[in-house]
Amino acid sequence: AAAEEEAPKEPEPLDYRKVAADIAELLDDVDYDDGSYGPVFVRLAWHASGTYNKADGTGGSNGATMRFGPEAGDGANAGLDVARNRLEPIKAKYPQISYADLWTLAGVVAIKEMGGPSIPWKAGRTDAVSAESCPPQGRLPDASKDRKHVREVFNRMGFDDREIVALMGAHVLGRCHPDRSGYHLPWTYNPTTFTNAYYTLLASEYWKKEKNWDGPMQYSNRKGTGDIMMLPTDMEMLWDRTFKQYVKEFANDEQVWFDAFSSAFKKLIELGVQFPAEAPDIVLE
Template sequence: MSFSLFRASVRRAATAPRAQLRSQLRIPLRKFSTPPPEAPVPTPKSNTTLYVGIGAVVAAAGVAFYSFSDSGSNAVKTGVQAAKVKANFVPTKEDYQKVYSRIAGIFDDAGDYDDGSYAPIILRLAWHSSGTYDKESKTGGSNYATMRFAPESQHGANAGLNVARDLMENIKKEFSWISYGDLWTLGGVAAVQEMNGPKIPWRPGRVDGVQTQATPDGRLPDASQGSDHLRKIFGRMGFNDQEIVALSGGHAVGRCHSNRSGFDGPWTFSPTTMTNDFFKLLFDEKWVWKKWNGPKQLEDKGTQSLMMLPTDYVLVQDKIFKKHARAYADDEALFFKDFAASCAKLFELGVPTEQWVSPEPWIMKNVDEK
């Protein structure tokens, strides 16, 4: 992925059929089903004052969007969203849980797409829509979901994410009251949790923006670069070295595509399951430069079926990065804890405090939890 940390859509693992991998890893092939959404609760069960406050913000954003957007259809949709808020439709946590479950329900509908799951590419969408934040100018981030607009949607780092946006657009039609920023980041939360990853604290409050708020190209990591580049890109967002390494562990899932990023292959043998294998493999495998006509990347010498990007390999070359990577290779629980915290921080970049519906983030239930 561009993210080159998260250039992850998924695809069939090169070393074994997906069914065989699931069997070896004792991962059940789960199918999800979700009943039709119930009518929304007309009044909130809690946080009434906070919900009303966010309603006012969303309503104001809707008016501004209608007046200045270059896209008439999106203006109408946002105007409708604002009208619903004015009509006292106040979504509760239970309403957002229904959206979560609906998103999770599409992951295993991927069929032959990649490794049989849409979860990694949905996670990549959440990552890339949040990772454009600039702490100095306070622009970018997840608040306005500006990847809906050109030219941001056409940036090289976002190649292939039209697949994820189209999937989420279908869910947006079912739950028209949710903002795109909330929808996309909630999708990232669902992706991590349903791929057996840690719980990601999340809360709603993002509003839809306008085309003029789209971010310039070059704010997401370039996978061909080194440690200085990673520190520059992530430092601009407000992350330290430990958080950079933790977020890099997202490459435990998904894969790169030669027709998108130019790079090709999965990082691990189980690209639809969240583990600390990305770090284990960095230390345990012998990595050599791949001989091919594509961009510079590494492959494992043993099976030649896995890949690492230059920005991945610097995690074991840079002294400070290596210390954190080694800790995560040795302790999956530690990795999960730090990844959850860094991911939650990433998904909230660019959102003013006063917009949050809840003073504290929520923990959403997995689809198999009651």
């Protein structure tokens, strides 16, 4: 009996629903951007994952390598320290959770809280111990480039055309920041609500190169008030015949998009991760 008492205790399994509820509490802040950290949490989950290369299994959300200089300092990740810092109290309260799980869960919670689909999420990512695990810089997409670049980047991760267009609809959320990417303005009029407005606006507005703007070339809407934007890579969703088919599909049916987005985002945040066999999918209500 004595030996039994001395046996090392298994740590209590973490209640990820509690963690998710605490993340949800961190989203709103009237003093930040459009009033929510949701969009930047989604961008953190995406950039943590979007370095994946299916050819050699490097990159991806596993490892949370954006904690280290080479990846944190990638220009593409400018501003994501805001999201990582905001999540520190969660890590302090639940030291058991890996940063890699925390960042991806925060994206899923944010999407759900902003009115989007419940994306099944599971735990099991581990954190790398040094910068040596960082993927090389330059794996994330460059907004100034064309459809060839977009396909190269997303095909490298293992996504097809429909998944690319489905993922891009996340630009319904948030905005560009001149001090982060150099671009400015949001894509939609309700940038903290997860709807298919990215596609409806892309398909219905008259987009033209923005004048009187000394930042990198971007598009703004002319029919409207000129206060929403599209990146060159967003315009490719309209200009490429195949991409455009899916823009129309998702503009016409929000539920169809929610389903496509949910599968593609789940795939994104799981790229390259070896989950324990028993890891259950958690679906947040």
